[in-house]
Amino acid sequence: MENILQGFRGALSLIFSGDREVYSIIGLSLSVSFISVLISMAFSVPAGIVIGMKEFPLRKTVVMIINTLMGLPPVIAGLLVYLFLSRSGPLGYLGILHTPKAMVIAQVLLISPIITGVTMAAVKDRGTLVKNTAYTLGAGKLQMLWTLIREFRTSIGSSLIAGYGRAISEVGAVMLVGGNIKRYTRVMTTAIVLETNMGNFDQAIAIGIVLLLLFFLINIILQKVQGA
Amino acid sequence: MRVQVLNLVKEYDGVRVLDIEKLSFKEGRFHVLMGPNGSGKSTLLGIIAGLVEANTGRILYSDRQRDFQAVRRDITLVMQRSYLFNTSVYNNIISGLKYRGMNKSILRERALKWAEALDLNLFLHRNARTLSGGERQRVALARALVLKPGLLLLDESTANLDPESIIIIEKVLRDFLKESGATIIFVTHNVFQAKRLADRAYLLMDGRVIEAGESKEFFSNPDSELTRGFLGGEIVY
Numbered sequence: 001m002e003n004i005l006q007g008f009r010g011a012l013s014l015i016f017s018g019d020r021e022v023y024s025i026i027g028l029s030l031s032v033s034f035i036s037v038l039i040s041m042a043f044s045v046p047a048g049i050v051i052g053m054k055e056f057p058l059r060k061t062v063v064m065i066i067n068t069l070m071g072l073p074p075v076i077a078g079l080l081v082y083l084f085l086s087r088s089g090p091l092g093y094l095g096i097l098h099t100p101k102a103m104v105i106a107q108v109l110l111i112s113p114i115i116t117g118v119t120m121a122a123v124k125d126r127g128t129l130v131k132n133t134a135y136t137l138g139a140g141k142l143q144m145l146w147t148l149i150r151e152f153r154t155s156i157g158s159s160l161i162a163g164y165g166r167a168i169s170e171v172g173a174v175m176l177v178g179g180n181i182k183r184y185t186r187v188m189t190t191a192i193v194l195e196t197n198m199g200n201f202d203q204a205i206a207i208g209i210v211l212l213l214l215f216f217l218i219n220i221i222l223q224k225v226q227g228a
Numbered sequence: 229m230r231v232q233v234l235n236l237v238k239e240y241d242g243v244r245v246l247d248i249e250k251l252s253f254k255e256g257r258f259h260v261l262m263g264p265n266g267s268g269k270s271t272l273l274g275i276i277a278g279l280v281e282a283n284t285g286r287i288l289y290s291d292r293q294r295d296f297q298a299v300r301r302d303i304t305l306v307m308q309r310s311y312l313f314n315t316s317v318y319n320n321i322i323s324g325l326k327y328r329g330m331n332k333s334i335l336r337e338r339a340l341k342w343a344e345a346l347d348l349n350l351f352l353h354r355n356a357r358t359l360s361g362g363e364r365q366r367v368a369l370a371r372a373l374v375l376k377p378g379l380l381l382l383d384e385s386t387a388n389l390d391p392e393s394i395i396i397i398e399k400v401l402r403d404f405l406k407e408s409g410a411t412i413i414f415v416t417h418n419v420f421q422a423k424r425l426a427d428r429a430y431l432l433m434d435g436r437v438i439e440a441g442e443s444k445e446f447f448s449n450p451d452s453e454l455t456r457g458f459l460g461g462e463i464v465y
Contacts, residue, residue: 126311130311132279132311133313134323135278137327137372138301138304138324138327138328138375140327147323150313
């Protein structure tokens with residue numbers, strides 16, 4: 001028990017003293033996950049709208065695949081990206097394995113099905129009605145897309161926040177493709193694993209507290225968005 | 229805008245729901261389509277509005293026989309349960325004008341004109357989703373009228389509304405027709421309302437036009453036995 005309390009005291013001191021190491025890890029976590037969400041949003045939201053509203057051959061199969069991928073284990077996403085980016089892989093020539101870029105790719109792979117799936121479910125019932133309304137008012141294709149995004153902003157916003165939560169909390173994929181390199185690819189989750197293994201509980205707890213607070217904040221935002 | 233329907237056929241899963249050889253709607257007139265449920269009225273309106281694709285046939289718009297894309301922004305449709313965007317009444321009313329990139333002063337001028345005509349002035353800043361059914365339909369109509377459409381399609385737009393809203397909407401539609409010289413095609417189940425509004429009336433059954441005629445003739449001396457039955461309330465819809 002004393003160890004745990006000591007860990008908490010050390011953690012608070014690290015947080016409030018502005019420890020460079022801790023804050024660089026937090027900063028990298030936030031930025032990698034943010035970029036992943038931005039990239040994923042750019043194609044997952046339109047894809048969710050199209051799949052949710054259009055009838056096309058094999059639609060049911062596509063929906064089933066997306067639903068399955070929503071629960072994709074992070075290590076599998078990491079493994080896939082690793083295999084493609086490793087030196088002998090088809091994209092090995094890019095030389096981006098064990099860099100933040102590889103981490104972003106893995107996270108995009110992980111969260112895109114979530115954003116697509118939630119958007120798809122949101123537009124399924126009322127999407128056509130919104131689209132037809134915009135169409136009869138003279139909207140062009142891009143204007144219709146923007147109207148749909150605006151009308152389903154609550155659900156889409158929720159999917160983005162859920163995606164961000166998933167990205168920032170996962171450990172398996174970023175560990176595999178990022179390599180947990182100090183001050184380069186070390187993020188909060190991988191740092192917690194490492195520091196715990198090394199017995200540096202105060203550092204692990206400090207990052208854990210920040211991660212927990214961040215989740216609390218994400219949940220507050222999610223509730224606000226859903227209640228909007 | 230004059231509209232001509234030629235050899236139009238629409239089938240859903242092999243079932244023919246619309247089969248019209250020739251039908252025309254002249255500009256400056258109030259056309260009322262009647263018919264029982266499933267007679268093809270809404271499908272016809274959907275095809276004219278470009279929302280539904282016909283299996284065969286053509287729709288010609290205006291005397292210059294232009295195709296749909298050339299006139300798309302001159303046509304608008306008000307549905308029975310109109311979808312209102314999740315924003316203020318004012319923003320709903322101006323949404324079509326914004327799609328057209330109109331400047332703010334025109335937006336405001338037109339929105340206020342029709343908001344006043346449809347008695348919506350007090351609601352302009354309220355979220356449109358909080359309004360009653362009648363108020364919502366008036367917003368949907370204002371949103372259509374600000375566009376000054378050459379062809380206004382109304383699909384049972386006053387069904388199940390309160391009498392006050394119906395009176396307001398009917399008056400505004402008559403005033404709009406007088407002022408704009410547009411073409412109005414109005415679908416209704418209500419024979420009394422059809423009598424009040426129609427310059428020309430049509431009866432559709434099983435996807436076919438049973439009778440079409442000038443209002444006076446149509447209601448007082450219909451040719452078809454089916455029309456007489458429909459107007460006399462013998463055909464239950």
